[in-house]
Amino acid sequence: MAKHTRIAYVEDVPGVLNRVTSLVRRRNFNIDSLTVGRTEQPGVSRLTFVLEASEHAARLVEANLYKLVNVLRVDDLTHKPALTRELGLVKVKVTPETRAQVLQLVEVFRARVVDVDEATLVIEVTGTPEKIGKFDLVLRPYGVVELVRTGAVAMARGHEPLSSNPPLVRAEVAAEMPSETADLAMSV
Amino acid sequence: MKLTGAEIIWECLVREGVDVVFGYPGGAILPTYDALTKYPQIHHVLVRHEQGATHMADGYARASGKVGVAIATSGPGATNMVTGIATAMMDSSPIVCLTGQVGSRAIGTDAFQETDVTGVTLPITKHNYLVTKPGDIARAICEAFYIAASGRPGPVLIDITKDAQQMAAEFDWAAAAPRLPGYRPSYQAPATEFARAAELINVARRPLILAGQGILKSGATAEVLQLAATAGIPITTTLLGIGVIPASSEFNLGMMGMHGEAWVNQAIQQADLLIALGMRFDDRVTGNLKTYALNAKKIHVDIDPTEMNKNVPVDVALVGDLRGVLAQLLPQVRPAEHREWWATINAERGDAAVRDVQALPDSGHLYAAHVINDLWRATKAHDTVVVTDVGQHQMWEAQYYRHEQPRSLITSGGLGTMGFALPAAIGAKFACPDKEVWVVVGDGGFQMTSCELATIAQEKIKINVAIINNAFLGMVRQWQEFFYEKRYAATPLTGPDFVKLAEAYGLKGVRVTARAEVTGTVEDARAHGGTVVIDFRVEQEDTVFPMVPAGADLADMIRRPKRDVLAETGADREWQMPPAELAARPAAVKPARRKTARPPAALARL
Ligand SMILES: Cc1ncc(C[n+]2csc(CCOP(=O)(O)OP(=O)(O)O)c2C)c(N)n1
Numbered sequence: 001m002a003k004h005t006r007i008a009y010v011e012d013v014p015g016v017l018n019r020v021t022s023l024v025r026r027r028n029f030n031i032d033s034l035t036v037g038r039t040e041q042p043g044v045s046r047l048t049f050v051l052e053a054s055e056h057a058a059r060l061v062e063a064n065l066y067k068l069v070n071v072l073r074v075d076d077l078t079h080k081p082a083l084t085r086e087l088g089l090v091k092v093k094v095t096p097e098t099r100a101q102v103l104q105l106v107e108v109f110r111a112r113v114v115d116v117d118e119a120t121l122v123i124e125v126t127g128t129p130e131k132i133g134k135f136d137l138v139l140r141p142y143g144v145v146e147l148v149r150t151g152a153v154a155m156a157r158g159h160e161p162l163s164s165n166p167p168l169v170r171a172e173v174a175a176e177m178p179s180e181t182a183d184l185a186m187s188v
Numbered sequence: 189m190k191l192t193g194a195e196i197i198w199e200c201l202v203r204e205g206v207d208v209v210f211g212y213p214g215g216a217i218l219p220t221y222d223a224l225t226k227y228p229q230i231h232h233v234l235v236r237h238e239q240g241a242t243h244m245a246d247g248y249a250r251a252s253g254k255v256g257v258a259i260a261t262s263g264p265g266a267t268n269m270v271t272g273i274a275t276a277m278m279d280s281s282p283i284v285c286l287t288g289q290v291g292s293r294a295i296g297t298d299a300f301q302e303t304d305v306t307g308v309t310l311p312i313t314k315h316n317y318l319v320t321k322p323g324d325i326a327r328a329i330c331e332a333f334y335i336a337a338s339g340r341p342g343p344v345l346i347d348i349t350k351d352a353q354q355m356a357a358e359f360d361w362a363a364a365a366p367r368l369p370g371y372r373p374s375y376q377a378p379a380t381e382f383a384r385a386a387e388l389i390n391v392a393r394r395p396l397i398l399a400g401q402g403i404l405k406s407g408a409t410a411e412v413l414q415l416a417a418t419a420g421i422p423i424t425t426t427l428l429g430i431g432v433i434p435a436s437s438e439f440n441l442g443m444m445g446m447h448g449e450a451w452v453n454q455a456i457q458q459a460d461l462l463i464a465l466g467m468r469f470d471d472r473v474t475g476n477l478k479t480y481a482l483n484a485k486k487i488h489v490d491i492d493p494t495e496m497n498k499n500v501p502v503d504v505a506l507v508g509d510l511r512g513v514l515a516q517l518l519p520q521v522r523p524a525e526h527r528e529w530w531a532t533i534n535a536e537r538g539d540a541a542v543r544d545v546q547a548l549p550d551s552g553h554l555y556a557a558h559v560i561n562d563l564w565r566a567t568k569a570h571d572t573v574v575v576t577d578v579g580q581h582q583m584w585e586a587q588y589y590r591h592e593q594p595r596s597l598i599t600s601g602g603l604g605t606m607g608f609a610l611p612a613a614i615g616a617k618f619a620c621p622d623k624e625v626w627v628v629v630g631d632g633g634f635q636m637t638s639c640e641l642a643t644i645a646q647e648k649i650k651i652n653v654a655i656i657n658n659a660f661l662g663m664v665r666q667w668q669e670f671f672y673e674k675r676y677a678a679t680p681l682t683g684p685d686f687v688k689l690a691e692a693y694g695l696k697g698v699r700v701t702a703r704a705e706v707t708g709t710v711e712d713a714r715a716h717g718g719t720v721v722i723d724f725r726v727e728q729e730d731t732v733f734p735m736v737p738a739g740a741d742l743a744d745m746i747r748r749p750k751r752d753v754l755a756e757t758g759a760d761r762e763w764q765m766p767p768a769e770l771a772a773r774p775a776a777v778k779p780a781r782r783k784t785a786r787p788p789a790a791l792a793r794l
Pocket residue numbers: 188577578579580581582604605606607629630631632633634656658660661662663664
């Protein structure tokens with residue numbers, strides 16, 4: 001199991017997100033995070049998927065995405081030089097004694113304090129999903145009241161042309177078949 | 189030209205070449221029905237249940253290769269279509285469903301007969317549309333027909349609000365051409381893959397072709413037979429692949445899978461190369477995946493990339509239209525004969541051939557296998573389409589009716605939808621009015637959609653219906669017999685007097701209880717001008733052999749008991765022990781009910 005990042009470009013039409021999530025649910029794919037937003041092209045939205053899956057399963061997700069009529073293209077960023085970013089907002093408890101320590105952590109993580117009151121700070125942090133996870137971890141001892149993460153967005157570095165064919169046009173023997181398939185419950 | 193949305197719908201259907209639609213009216217689709225009166229070139233078949241409309245459209249599509257059309261109103265009309273849509277989806281059948289929807293401003297208010305139909309059908313359609321403006325109708329219909337029929341075919345639904353049907357818009361067919369930048373009906377596999385596939389074929393010593401429905405969709409029968417002939421490769425078909433390769437072809441071994449031929453399943457397990465053509469390794473053909481064809485390399489050719497490596501990991505995947513792929517592959521395939529391999533298969537086949545039930549003496553029992561085999565003999569010289577339902581009779585039909593032509597068997601494979609046969613046969617008859625259409629259906633499945641007899645009567649069409657009446661939900665009873673110690677919970681089943689039922693609809697009904705009457709009755713039915721319903725009272729507790737229990741290894745087949753009346757002719761192989769858990773069955777338990785004082789089942793049982 002590893003993390004896989006896929007970018008799907010979809011037509012910005014009603015119900016398209018529903019189609020994507022319905023596919024994920026129906027095929028029982030495990031999604032770590034899914035974000036959606038506009039792109040440089042009008043009428044085209046961009047979805048970033050992070051999957052915790054085997055190579056085999058990730059390819060099936062990708063091939064199935066291609067099958068949706070409103071999906072224009074899918075890019076696999078897993079093995080390409082890519083930038084992955086996420087934004088998090090953390091509301092953390094502070095006391096006069098801990099405030100300085102927390103502010104120091106904010107400094108170290110290059111985060112920003114965006115709201116202050118007598119008992120809490122709201123901190124905005126951006127970076128890789130791992131960094132945000134780390135930040136959450138170090139703040140935990142002070143008392144995290146609320147945490148929200150946007151999910152990852154990603155972009156390839158450089159200007160290499162991106163593929164526009166599903167992965168299985170060239171087959172690879174899937175080394176690991178998901179064992180569940182073999183035990184499918186069967187009925188009349 | 190300014191037209192109402194309703195008129196635009198019919199204009200589009202006319203331009204798509206539609207001459208028959210299957211539907212049922214209601215409030216939200218009434219404007220469209222009202223406009224129908226202006227389009228006499230389109231024949232509307234009034235069904236008795238919207239599920240029937242979808243199966244008819246499906247049967248029409250499978251018999252003709254064209255897109256079938258079904259129409260229903262909003263809410264309950266549309267939800268009644270769900271089973272038929274899912275059936276078409278599983279078997280890649282191109283149909284377009286048009287449903288009325290409440291007015292666009294009422295959407296989301298739980299208005300009378302409002303259902304989120306695009307939501308409900310999202311996972312069971314290839315694509316669907318919600319259209320709220322008359323100006324969007326034409327393009328939606330144009331795209332729907334294109335999507336339904338191209339690539340891997342499937343059902344497309346268009347939900348059209350009532351106001352969109354009522355309001356007027358400019359109708360411009362040319363401007364309605366599909367704009368589908370993300371839709372890729374097919375792909376071209378890289379040349380390197382062809383070389384690898386050819387190499388695997390050329391070095392194989394025990395190759396086997398697995399032939400599926402994709403061959404029919406692609407029209408690649410000739411190419412598949414050429415591959416088989418060139419490289420001496422035996423062919424086995426899936427259920428939906430029946431007829432794609434003529435049963436009489438020397439290369440055709442018969443059907444694979446759960447109720448496939450024993451020697452076929454053995455061949456799959458022994459093969460060193462499987463060439464899967466337009467089939468999808470369904471669990472009904474693979475059995476236990478962990479032990480499936482472990483000795484074989486696999487080449488998979490399919491138009492749908494999501495089928496690759498889905499159930500079975502393959503060595504070479506050739507994604508694309510089968511006919512084109514094979515045309516490109518064939519020049520690289522070297523001639524071969526594989527005599528040893530054929531000898532191995534023929535040795536297995538020799539003592540297990542079930543085919544010639546005709547030669548067996550009439551023991552006084554009426555077996556479904558006899559009925560179907562006699563039906564085949566009586567109809568094989570004529571252009572016949574058989575439409576089967578789901579259950580034991582479906583498997584016996586697959587075993588005992590020998591199909592020579594593509595599209596001569598229509599059956600619900602993937603979804604296994606009981607109630608499919610009668611309405612699908614109506615659709616098939618509209619697609620092929622000159623062909624003889626036979627329904628082979630169980631007494632259970634027939635009762636699910638028998639209301640469509642009224643459609644037959646109203647349309648004055650001729651179909652022949654063979655009810656294989658065993659007074660049980662036979663296939664489920666068989667599972668109970670094998671796996672639930674003969675506890676026949678909820679499988680004994682009564683029905684109406686089918687002869688009288690046919691007569692009540694103004695059709696002819698006949699009952700057959702003896703083997704000697706079968707052929708004559710079939711001939712009479714063929715000669716009769718109208719639809720005939722034949723109630724074949726067959727053996728109640730007959731069993732479909734061989735059988736691979738669900739999830740078992742393909743080689744672990746439950747074989748026909750040795751002294752079975754339908755025994756394989758000649759020296760039958762020894763009764764093979766079923767897996768251990770099956771062997772521990774208690775003594776026979778009387779079924780809850782026996783209708784007539786017929787002689788007890790003469791089947792030798794454990
Ligand atoms: C709509 C639907 N409901 C339930 C089933 C489960 N099922 C599969 S075969 C079968 C029995 C069919 O009985 P019958 O129509 O009498 O045919 P037979 O098996 O006796 O030939 C049932 C209930 C199904 N396939 N479809």
